[in-house]
Amino acid sequence: MNFKKYKKIYILCPAQLATGGPELLHQLGHKLIKMGLDAQMYYFPPNPTNSVHPNYLHYQVPFTHLVENQEASLVIFPEILLANLSDKNLNRTHKVIWWLSVDNYLFIAQKSKKSIFSKWNSRLRGRPVIPEMPGINELLAHPKYYHLAQSAYAMDFLLQKGFQNISYLSDYLSSVFLAESAKVNLAAKKDQVLYNPKKGFEFTQQLMAAAPDLNWIPLENMSPKQVADTLAESKVYIDFGQHPGKDRFPREAAVMGCCIITGKRGSAAFDADLPLPKGFKFEDTAQQIPEVIGKIRQCFADFEKQQALFAAYISRIKEEERQFDADIRNLFL
Numbered sequence: 001m002n003f004k005k006y007k008k009i010y011i012l013c014p015a016q017l018a019t020g021g022p023e024l025l026h027q028l029g030h031k032l033i034k035m036g037l038d039a040q041m042y043y044f045p046p047n048p049t050n051s052v053h054p055n056y057l058h059y060q061v062p063f064t065h066l067v068e069n070q071e072a073s074l075v076i077f078p079e080i081l082l083a084n085l086s087d088k089n090l091n092r093t094h095k096v097i098w099w100l101s102v103d104n105y106l107f108i109a110q111k112s113k114k115s116i117f118s119k120w121n122s123r124l125r126g127r128p129v130i131p132e133m134p135g136i137n138e139l140l141a142h143p144k145y146y147h148l149a150q151s152a153y154a155m156d157f158l159l160q161k162g163f164q165n166i167s168y169l170s171d172y173l174s175s176v177f178l179a180e181s182a183k184v185n186l187a188a189k190k191d192q193v194l195y196n197p198k199k200g201f202e203f204t205q206q207l208m209a210a211a212p213d214l215n216w217i218p219l220e221n222m223s224p225k226q227v228a229d230t231l232a233e234s235k236v237y238i239d240f241g242q243h244p245g246k247d248r249f250p251r252e253a254a255v256m257g258c259c260i261i262t263g264k265r266g267s268a269a270f271d272a273d274l275p276l277p278k279g280f281k282f283e284d285t286a287q288q289i290p291e292v293i294g295k296i297r298q299c300f301a302d303f304e305k306q307q308a309l310f311a312a313y314i315s316r317i318k319e320e321e322r323q324f325d326a327d328i329r330n331l332f333l
Contacts, residue, residue, distance in 0.1 A: 001146060001167045003332050006074035006094065008038050010067050012081050015043035015051045020248045021078055021100045022053065024150070024171045028076070029061035031328050040064045044081055055224070069093060076148075079105040083133045096146040097139070098169065099154040103244035103266055109133045136161055148331075151246035152272035169327050172320035173251055177228065181255040184232045186307065189257065191300045192217050192234035196249060199241025200263060203284040207238070211293045219249075231256035235307075236299050238292075240284045243268040250274060251317045259299040259306050260313075261292060275316065277309040 003009075009032060013025045025041070032039035041063035043051040051063055067073060073093040077085060078100050085095060099105070111133075139145065140162060148169040149155035158166050195204050197218045208216050217234065219227055231237065237253035243266030250260050260276055263284040267273040274281075280295065282288045299306045 001165060001331065003074055003096070003146075005072075007072040008040075008068055008074070009332075010040055010042040010064070010073060010075045010093075011061075012042050012044060012075060012077050012084060014078075014081065015045060015047050016053050018053045018055045020171075020245075021080070023056060023248075024100060025076075025078060025098075026056040026059040026061055027171065027174075027324075028169075028328070030059040031325065032332060033061065035328065035333060037332060042067055042075070044084060067093060080108055082139075085134060094144070094146070096148060098148040098150065099158065099245075100150045101244035102151075102154050102157045103242045105133075109135055139163070151267045152270040153243070153267035154245060156270070167327075167331060169331065170246055170320065170324065171248075172324045173248065173255065173317060175321065177252065178255060178318060180228055180232075181257070184257045186257050186304070188233065189235045189303065190233055191215060192230075192236070193296055194219055194230060194234050194237045194253070194258070196220070196239065196241065199239055199249075200265075200284060203240040203263070204238065206286065206289055207292055210289050211296070214293075214296065228252070228256065231258055234258055235303050236261060236296055238262065238296075239268075240265075242266050243274070246273045250276075254310050254314055255317055257307060259303070259310065261295055261299075275313050277313070280309075 011025050011029050013022055029039045029041055041061050043063055046065045067090055069089055069092045071092060075090055075093045076096045076098055078098055147158055147163050147166045149158060149166060150170050192215045194217050197220055231253050237258040238261045239250055240263040246267050254260050261280050262268045264281050282292050
């Protein structure tokens with residue numbers, strides 16, 4: 001699969017949203033421009049004066065509110081915005097669906113099927129009504145759609161559903177973040193367990209109740225720098241969330257010198273996406289709680305040895321940008 005025949009590339013992106021998906025969309029735009037291609041962001045919902053989130057201004061990707069609706073235009077859709085596939089202003093363009101997440105698509109599609117999403121969207125601050133999210137069968141009915149998978153989890157999902165025209169395009173951690181990680185002092189790390197209260201919090205609460213003596217710190221209401229600083233000073237990061245795609249947080253925690261303990265949901269079930277050392281992934285069941293707590297205590301007590309087990313994972317993370325560049329060249333040049 002190669003997109004070199006397309007003269008203009010538009011990357012559809014949620015406006016004013018700062019999460020892993022939008023950052024990756026901006027990273028793609030940044031890389032395409034550096035390689036000499038004509039790429040622009042196309043934000044939804046459109047806002048002429050305030051579309052770009054401040055976190056992504058440094059990528060310096062231009063944006064537009066008007067796509068040239070022609071055969072030579074390629075529009076890249078993240079899976080959460082597939083309702084826009086039917087936009088009549090894009091009906092002559094060629095379309096790529098970039099599956100940054102599987103679970104987020106399924107969740108929104110389910111809501112959309114019940115007409116909840118469309119009604120909610122139309123009432124929220126006067127935003128325009130959008131069509132309902134297309135289901136799997138509707139997407140399969142369009143064999144000319146191209147598909148990109150950000151994770152092995154997404155690739156497996158697409159293949160099992162019978163999709164064709166699939167290529168792999170993942171992501172990477174920024175060089176700025178990796179440079180900061182080189183400054184981490186492992187000897188100064190504290191016996192702290194970090195968690196994201198938006199990811200698997202129900203099970204995390206059970207862990208906290210089973211070990212109230214441990215120092216549990218939520219990663220919330222923090223700037224990106226504060227998150228990085230907290231990762232740098234802590235020994236353990238846990239994540240028992242859904243892992244809807246190849247998540248950034250485990251990788252960021254790993255390069256910051258944390259031991260990573262996760263569940264086995266979503267992309268965490270795929271070693272290609274989350275290649276943790278043996279014994280650091282657990283089922284999120286009550287029976288496993290003593291095992292998880294035991295692993296946390298082991299990481300505290302024998303941190304140097306346990307953290308060293310993540311060397312191969314960290315090396316792989318540091319190669320992701322080089323692989324991302326190679327995959328983009330293969331797809332677009």
